[in-house]
Amino acid sequence: MGWNRKVLRVNLTAGTCTPEPLNMAWANDYLGSRGLASKYLVEETDPKVDPLSPENKMIMATGPLTGTMASTGGRYVVVTKGPLTNVIACSNSGGYFGAEMKFAGWDMIIFEGKSPKPVYLYLENDKAELRDAAHLWGKTCWETEETIKATHQDPLIRISSIGGAGENGVYYAAIVNDLHRAAGRSGVGAVMGSKNLKAVAIRGTQGVSGIKDFPAFMAATTAGKKVLAENAVTSQGLPTYGTQVLMNVINEMGALPTRNHRDVQFEEAGKISGEAMHEKRPTDGKTHLVANAACFGCTIACGRISRIDETHFSVKNSPQYWGAGGGLEYEAAWALGAANGVGDLEALQYANLLCNEHGMDPISFGATVGAAMELYDLGILSKEQIGVDARFGSAEALCKLVEMTAHGEGFGKELGLGSARMCAKYGRPELSMSVKGQEFPAYDSRGIQGMGLAYATSNRGACHLRGYTVASEVLGIPVKTDPLVTEGKADLVKAFQDATGVVDSAGICVFTTFAWTLADIQPQIQAACEGDWSMDKLALVGERIWNMERQYNLAAGMSAKDDDLPPRLKNEAAKTGPAKGLVNGIDKMRPEYYKVRGWTPEGVPESSTLERLGL
Numbered sequence: 220m221g222w223n224r225k226v227l228r229v230n231l232t233a234g235t236c237t238p239e240p241l242n243m244a245w246a247n248d249y250l251g252s253r254g255l256a257s258k259y260l261v262e263e264t265d266p267k268v269d270p271l272s273p274e275n276k277m278i279m280a281t282g283p284l285t286g287t288m289a290s291t292g293g294r295y296v297v298v299t300k301g302p303l304t305n306v307i308a309c310s311n312s313g314g315y316f317g318a319e320m321k322f323a324g325w326d327m328i329i330f331e332g333k334s335p336k337p338v339y340l341y342l343e344n345d346k347a348e349l350r351d352a353a354h355l356w357g358k359t360c361w362e363t364e365e366t367i368k369a370t371h372q373d374p375l376i377r378i379s380s381i382g383g384a385g386e387n388g389v390y391y392a393a394i395v396n397d398l399h400r401a402a403g404r405s406g407v408g409a410v411m412g413s414k415n416l417k418a419v420a421i422r423g424t425q426g427v428s429g430i431k432d433f434p435a436f437m438a439a440t441t442a443g444k445k446v447l448a449e450n451a452v453t454s455q456g457l458p459t460y461g462t463q464v465l466m467n468v469i470n471e472m473g474a475l476p477t478r479n480h481r482d483v484q485f486e487e488a489g490k491i492s493g494e495a496m497h498e499k500r501p502t503d504g505k506t507h508l509v510a511n512a513a514c515f516g517c518t519i520a521c522g523r524i525s526r527i528d529e530t531h532f533s534v535k536n537s538p539q540y541w542g543a544g545g546g547l548e549y550e551a552a553w554a555l556g557a558a559n560g561v562g563d564l565e566a567l568q569y570a571n572l573l574c575n576e577h578g579m580d581p582i583s584f585g586a587t588v589g590a591a592m593e594l595y596d597l598g599i600l601s602k603e604q605i606g607v608d609a610r611f612g613s614a615e616a617l618c619k620l621v622e623m624t625a626h627g628e629g630f631g632k633e634l635g636l637g638s639a640r641m642c643a644k645y646g647r648p649e650l651s652m653s654v655k656g657q658e659f660p661a662y663d664s665r666g667i668q669g670m671g672l673a674y675a676t677s678n679r680g681a682c683h684l685r686g687y688t689v690a691s692e693v694l695g696i697p698v699k700t701d702p703l704v705t706e707g708k709a710d711l712v713k714a715f716q717d718a719t720g721v722v723d724s725a726g727i728c729v730f731t732t733f734a735w736t737l738a739d740i741q742p743q744i745q746a747a748c749e750g751d752w753s754m755d756k757l758a759l760v761g762e763r764i765w766n767m768e769r770q771y772n773l774a775a776g777m778s779a780k781d782d783d784l785p786p787r788l789k790n791e792a793a794k795t796g797p798a799k800g801l802v803n804g805i806d807k808m809r810p811e812y813y814k815v816r817g818w819t820p821e822g823v824p825e826s827s828t829l830e831r832l833g834l
């Protein structure tokens with residue numbers, strides 16, 4: 220059956236934990252994880268709810284393949300209404316926490332209300348308790364994990380927690396699990412903090428039972444792993460260089476946003492690339508990279524374990540950061556690096572560690588620093604206001620600002636608002652490189668046109684993981700399209716968005732799609748789950764999820780005007796590289812996209828579209 224058919228409802232106001240059956244009719248329509256949890260959120264919350272109020276809900280959910288033998292089947296999501304964007308938020312994380320939830324017998328945990336005091340949820344198979352977290356409040360994510368494991372005398376407990384950023388309402392606070400994995404985007408950690416929920420600790424010993432057709436499932440998952448093992452990206456590129464393998468590739472094609480998107484190529488990209496992680500440092504003769512790492516059940520292992528140079532200014536007096544830690548991934552290396560013009564790999568690793576330790580999204584944090592550096596460069600913000608000489612390229616400023624933001628000190632509080640609110644406060648809202656309030660990831664849409672449309676129309680604000688047309692426009696997966704043209708991008712973006720809805724809802728990692736198409740995933744779902752999970756049905760499920768999220772956002776107050784890019788990307792042409800002279804063609808692509816989606820020119824799903832999708 221794929222699902223455990225059990226939901227835990229935690230009412231934090233009343234302090235109760237109540238099991239209930241999973242709504243199987245909804246599971247049949249939305250599969251699991253992102254799709255199913257979003258359906259619960261849509262049904263149970265007012266779209267206009269204040270994200271940080273007790274009336275908002277936060278749902279942690281697994282998919283039917285989470286915890287199984289499917290490669291990368293360790294994913295879980297956090298679904299809520301996001302404070303950064305004021306629309307639906309769904310943040311996805313790997314590691315081992317999701318599989319543990321499944322092993323404990325649960326598909327989903329719904330948190331509602333607000334606890335009168337800090338608590339953590341302790342879940343051991345069927346036993347669910349809210350425990351006092353007064354002694355954990357104020358601790359980092361790393362300290363929280365260590366303390367909870369020691370309290371329960373069990374090193375195998377899996378924990379998701381918030382750090383100071385979530386406690387202090389940083390708008391892009393993350394929920395961190397397994398020390399270095401995070402449900403990072405849209406501020407889901409701030410929602411958790413607003414509920415006085417410090418952590419969720421799970422110990423599950425029941426395994427995963429109920430796979431519908433076990434021999435067929437083993438055959439399908441084995442075949443899937445073979446495809447991953449024979450693909451150059453998933454068997455060589457990602458394990459060897461991690462996602463950072465993209466740094467030089469994207470820079471060469473003139474699509475690496477640099478200095479708050481003023482430039483599209485970074486002259487020091489090579490210094491912060493996946494290749495640079497393998498080079499021996501002149502200072503200590505060691506490589507930055509120590510090993511690669513995998514999330515639960517993953518046969519790709521793109522994760523990075525690395526070590527900072529102990530003599531680097533950021534850590535020379537802080538031996539707690541001398542050990543090996545997680546990172547860097549491409550997005551973090553870009554946001555902390557090129558986005559600010561910083562080419563100091565050790566500084567990026569330090570800033571990334573602090574983001575993990577204190578629970579912050581490094582993409583939104585780094586991009587917000589980039590916006591602050593531009594305000595500084597323009598003379599709108601002074602050194603006295605920021606507390607540091609925040610010129611583009613300053614590794615010292617980056618390290619200082621990450622500490623200030625993590626600890627909620629001085630100008631760090633303003634950085635914690637995110638770039639849209641911060642830039643608006645200083646009268647230059649157009650300098651926020653964001654959509655729906657969420658900062659862009661690491662692809663400049665003047666050089667990869669389809670990504671501009673994907674960002675503008677993403678239901679959770681600017682995001683590469685809702686429609687990763689980079690696969691097609693850059694890597695030729697599954698077919699090569701020209702990154703510099705707008706033609707055909709409406710269809711391409713829709714196809715990626717709908718397919719990603721299925722991947723996310725199954726409980727597997729989107730990086731499989733460098734090698735897998737839905738045709739590789741479908742037999743795994745079909746063998747695991749009761750019912751019909753044909754290709755046609757999966758296509759419909761993906762499209763249904765997208766339109767359901769859209770309907771929620773429209774009801775929350777969003778409209779077509781929010782499906783847009785900052786003026787810089789529409790008016791200021793790329794200065795160098797293959798895209799030199801180009802701006803993004805969003806105004807041409809958006810009407811085409813609405814048409815392909817079966818939406819009105821105002822971006823509202825037509826009644827015939829809703830009827831076809833059963834919405």
Ligand code: SF4
Nearest residue numbers: 313513514517521728
């Ligand atoms: S590909 Fe990377 S992020 Fe995805 S599950 Fe594997 S290790 Fe985790």
